[in-house]
Amino acid sequence: MIRFEGVGKRYANGRDALVDATFHVNPGEMVFLTGHSGAGKSTLLKLIAAIERPTRGEVIVGRQKISELARAAVAPFRRHIGMVFQDHKLLYDRPVFDNVALPLVVDGVPRREIEKRVRAALDQVGLLGRESGFPMELSTGEQQRVGIARAVVSRPAILIADEPTGNLDPDLAIDVMGIFQRFNGVGTTVVIATHDVHLIERFPVRQLHLGQGRVLRDDPATVHGADHGG
Amino acid sequence: MADEALSAVQRSFRTRLDGWLERHAQVSVASIGRLYARPVATLMVWLVIGVALALPALLQVVVRNLEAVGPGQGRAYSIDVFLKPELGTARAQQVAERVGARDDVAKVQLITAEQGLAEFRLRSGFGEALDALTDNPLPATLVITPAPRATNPAALTALRTALGRLNEVDQVVADTQWLERLQALLAISRRISDGAGILLAVAVLLVVGQVVRGDIETRRAEIEVSKLLGASDGFVRRPFLYTGLWYGLGGGLVAWWLVVGAVAWAGPGVARVAALYGSDYQLLGLPMAGYFSLVATGAVLGWLGSGVAATWRLRQLEPSV
DSSP, X not given: OEEEEXXXXXXXXXXXXXEEEEEEEOTTOEEEEEOOTTSSHHHHHHHHTTSSOOSEEEEEEXXXXXXXXXXXXXXXXXXXXXXXXXXXXXXXXSOHHHHHHHHHHXXXXXXXXXXXXHHHHHHHTTOTTOTTSOGGXXXXXXXXXXXXXXXXXXXXXXXXXXXXXTTSOHHHHHHHHHHHHHHHHTTOEEEEEOOOHHHHHHSOOEEEEEETTEEEEEEOOOTTOOOOXX | OHHHHXXXXXXXXXXXXXXHHHHHHHHHHHHHHHHHXXXXXXXXXXXXXXXXXXXXXXXXXXXXXXXXXXXXXXXXXXXXXXXOTTOOHHHHHHHHHHHHTSTTEEEEEEEOHHHHHHHHHHHHSOHHHHHTOSXXXXXXXXXXXXXXXXXXXXXXXXXXXXXXXXXXXXXXXXXXHHHHXXXXXXXXXXXXXXXXXXXXXXXXXXXXXXXXXXXXXXXXXXXXXXXXXXXXHHHHHHHHHHHHHHHHHHHHHHHHHHHHHHHHHHHHHHHHHHHHTTOOOOOOOOXXXXXXXXXXXXXXXXXXXXXXXXXXXXXXXXXXX
């Protein structure tokens, strides 16, 4: 599903965020990306979403080589990927409904269909009935769940999340991870970047440990097998 | 089987089309709402565009009125043709009929030698001196009014030349110079009006572009998030195109109103001056098509200005996470 082959990413300022990253994520797999801040986790996620392009090697998502993605093809490509951000990136002047509906509006889905799917997505993150509220009226944890609802409302094949629990207290963090696990349970490929070690230990999920722009360790899913991939 | 596949394609096309129409309707209404939310700023933009569009339109009004006043106002458009003195009244009559049959001639008035003399006697006060003459020294004269379509300088010259070539004609006298001058002045006025129109159209483009750029900056977060979620350039640009369209349309309507207002304001003064010259001339505004094209021009310029500004700015706004 996601294949990195000898990927390097050097930014315009000369900093090497990734040097030589090689790994493969199977369809339906759930993976934690770990490592210190600056290890290249965010860059790696940006490469998957075609927000950045590799300067070396090959990133292949689905069947698409990111380096060969034409400018006009980036937008349709991104609609297959759900993204969750540490700072939520919600639109604070829009109600919850509009925020969650945005990916469907962008994709040209008719209104009545949108309403059904937004409600379903909000139901899945436990926020049904909060459609008309504004993000500012919600707690941080609830805002993050709105962000997750928005990421999954278009039923993407791949869900990526950059420090989704960074601002949450441990109970809420476990809650949010549970939501990700449920989506993984129905076949969505999930990649989560996090440095929250305590959290990782609670979930028996494959870990890619990044450091110095490389994959330093690749720990397969341990114990009771939350690994759905092949 | 094939029918099913086709109907599925049609269904999906319908769904897409519905979505597309819905989106346009929603975006256009939303962009009106946005303008409505800051009425003073919107009104200012409309006024700026309105004034910029009204100026060349008013120049056009001036040109149009000069054109209307110029032709058809009597004397200078008549051509005096002096026939050879030896022709008798009967021959003069024939010539008058022949000339009157030309399709670039509207009217021919024959002044026979006798009529001419009588008139001269009456007006000049040389009555007794004329009595001393044995022969009538005046030729028969044709006073010719050209057809309306022949009142341009080229046609008039052609008519003069043709009349001069007639055997019976001694001399053709017509003062077309003032007409040529007027036509030249009108040509310059038209050029000035066109030039001003182009310059002010560019000004409208720039104004709309600048305002839309400002709108884009205030909605940056929304644009970046939309792009992250897979919004195409067209999708992101659409609300700004509509905003530009409404700016231009509103400006065009303001321009319409300004021109109508200016004509109404200047009308009585012009009528008074015309009355002093014994004319019942009324100041002309623009033809109806002119007003509509004013509004349409505003709309097109608004759409174009915002399109250029948005395309250019949105290309720079790639999302950064």
